[in-house]
Amino acid sequence: MRVEMTEKAEMTDLTDQELMGLVQAGDYSPAAVLYDRYSTRIYNFAYRFLRNSEAAEDATQEVFVKMLRHAHQFNGEAKLSTWLFSITANLCRDHLRKADNKAKDDEDALLTMPAPAEHSPQHVLETRETERRVREALQKLTPEQREAILLSRYQGLSYAEIAQISGCSEGAVKTRVFRAMETLKKLLTDPVNGDTRCLTAL
Amino acid sequence: MSDCTLIREQMPLLLTESLGSAGREAAHQHIEACASCETEWSKTRETWKLLAEAADRPVPTRVRARFLDEAASMGGAMSRRPVVVPFTRKPVFRRLAQAAAIAVIAGGAYFAGSTRGTTPATGTGMIASASPAPQFRISENARLSADQIAPEIAGSPAISNVRFIDHEGRPGEVGMTFDLTQKVTVTGKATDQSLVNLAAYVLGDSDHPTTSRSNAIQWVRDTYSTGQTADPQIVTALSGVLRNDAHEGVRLKAVETLGSLPAASLGGAAAQARQALIDALQNDPNTNVRLKAVEALANLAAVPDGFDPAAVETLRKKASQNDENPYLRVKAAEALSQMNL
Structure with a gap:
């Protein structure tokens, strides 16, 4: 050993x-x-x-x-x-x-994700609600846009690296990220969309 | 293109600091001077920040274990160079497996011949067929004499782990052993025993990827949920999945499928299904699985002279269990009220 x-x-x-x-x-x-x-x-x-x-x-x-x-x-x-x-x-x-x-x-992901013990129930609920909204918003993107924004935002890859992964030009990546951000902005920061919260199962 | 349009297109680049210093400075100067672009910039940054709040999920440890298992088996294969040697052409005492056309071996060898004079395939995991003279046996290990093997090698079968062995001391004979990956297609009626056995075997094999296991359960649900096709062996296999599978998504599908089976056609297996659901309701760590177990148990609770007492008692306990999920308790109470006890 x-x-x-x-x-x-x-x-x-x-x-x-x-x-x-x-x-x-x-x-x-x-x-x-x-x-x-x-x-x-x-x-x-x-x-x-x-x-x-x-x-x-x-x-x-x-x-x-x-x-x-x-x-x-x-x-x-x-x-x-x-x-x-x-x-x-x-x-x-x-x-x-x-x-x-x-x-x-x-949805079971939300129920089974462990909540950090140090956070209040209110904080945990708010965080989960935000996570739900973000996950739903990401699904509104086209697969190409989602791929580009995930690699850029969550993986911190450069546009050149994303272009290599996605098999397209850097210009195309730039456009995909821009369009993805426009959609996400509407869904996540627009008051109408932002307040549209639905209750998930208890 | 107006300045504002240009600047807004550059906002994601500003966030990732992908703009050159001159471009960055020009963009920030414009944003400071333009109220409309300042609002957009503020929303862009807020969106960027919100995205980060969807935290990373931990990778389930079973994925690592499965990968390392597979890596270990691949490593073993790599240590021996795969060799394919031509088979010696010999007089052929065979006839092609054809009558049932149960197997299509893509890129593999044909197994052929009648059972007379054939050394039976041996090994664990063998699936017995209802057919009196199975022509193709699905088994983990097969031992065949050369005259049972068609001399032609069709396509490019994946042969690995080749070892050359003495053929049990018989002078003048040689042997070789190898792993062979084949694509096999089996067709027939849902009630054919070979298909039932296969479905049960696939359900019980937790080495398959989770998606494959979920797909297998879905197929079983589509195929065996009618009164004509319901089979006790499928109930046993699904109960095993519900008790043993590590992935909650797979257990969820198993519990839904058990609940969809026609209780009246299951005979004694209905009791087995109910017991598996009761166990899940009492012990499964996942709320969704327990929730679905309530619904499934309610569907299968009916017995000829009323309702199964163990199922009713379990639902009662759940309805009054203080530390259980409130929604699940409500569902258990609803199930009981619909029984009109």
């Missing part, structure tokens, strides 16, 4: 490129470190994109399996995160393309 922990500790010091070099050589021991490094970002991107926790779980697992299986395709020119988000975005687009997999509400 000590040996394993030492090896893992050493692994965490390696860069993405170095870890991927090991994977490309057929050594999968960096799998856990790479997963721990990126899984939260990948999962949350997929979850916000698809609004379905089951599909997001499957996508997350699939992304990392593909990372191992197709490691030889990673040439190190782009950041590993960019490559992983490319795979994730492709999987999410494929998922939505299937007729029965339209982005769907996953």
Whole structure:
């Protein structure tokens, strides 16, 4: 056990490129470190994109399996995160393309999300209400706009990186983010839309 | 394009600090001088801030475990270079599996021949068929002699983990063992025992991705929810999913599907379904699953001489349980009132 922990500790010091070099050589021991490094970002991107926790779980697992299986395709020119988000975005687009997999509400997420103990019930309710409004607003965007805004706002990627992931020009990314923001502004800050709150199940 | 239009298009770039310093300064100067753009800028920033309030969700730990399991199995496969060797052409004592046309093996080898003279496929996970002479066996392990294998290799089957073995000491004979991934399509009536067995097996295999498990349950619901197709084996499989699946979304589908089954056609299995729902109502940690269990239990509570006492008692307890979700308690009370006890 000590040996394993030492090896893992050493692994965490390696860069993405170095870890991927090991994977490309057929050594999968960096799998856990790479997963721990990126899984939260990948999962949350997929979850916000698809609004379905089951599909997001499957996508997350699939992304990392593909990372191992197709490691030889990673040439190190782009950041590993960019490559992983490319795979994730492709999987999410494929998922939505299937007729029965339209982005769907996953209300149980609200009920099952743990609330930080230090916050008052009022604060927790308000936060959840905001989260609900944001999630609903994101679903009003086209998939292309949603992809662009998720990568820009939540992942902090540059327009050049988003263009690479989405397979379009930087100009197109700029337009998608602008249009997404226009829609979101109307839905989230317009008093008419902002006050349209509906009660969810108790 | 007016200045205002240009500046508004640049607002997202301002937020991400993607504008050059000159452009940024010019944009801010315009915003300070233009009341309309100042309002828009304020809304843009507020929207940007609100987006951040949708906090990240933790990744369920089961995803990591599943991925590492798969990585481990892939690593094993990588350590041995896959080799495909041609099979020696031998006289063929076979006939193609054709009468039932139950299997289409895309990119795989054909298994053929009558059962006479055939070494039966062995291994765990084997699914027995109701057919007296199954021509294609779905099994984890199969042991075949070379003359049972068609000499042609169709397409590019995925063969891995190839090992060469001595054939139990028989002089002049060799053996090889490998993993073969096949695409198999099985068609037939919903009541065909092989399809029922397959559906139950797929439901019970928690190694499948959650989406696949949910889709499997949906298919089972669409297929086995009528009086003509309801099957006790499906009830057993769904009850197992409800008790054991780690994902609440999958359990939710299982509980809904159990509730949709026609109680009158289930015979003794209805009691099994009710017990699984009672267990879920008492023990499942997810509120939505328990809520759906109330509805499902109400649907299945009827027995020939009234209502199942255990189901009624469980609903009563839930209706009066102080630390239970209030909405669930109301639903339990409603279910009881509709029974006109």
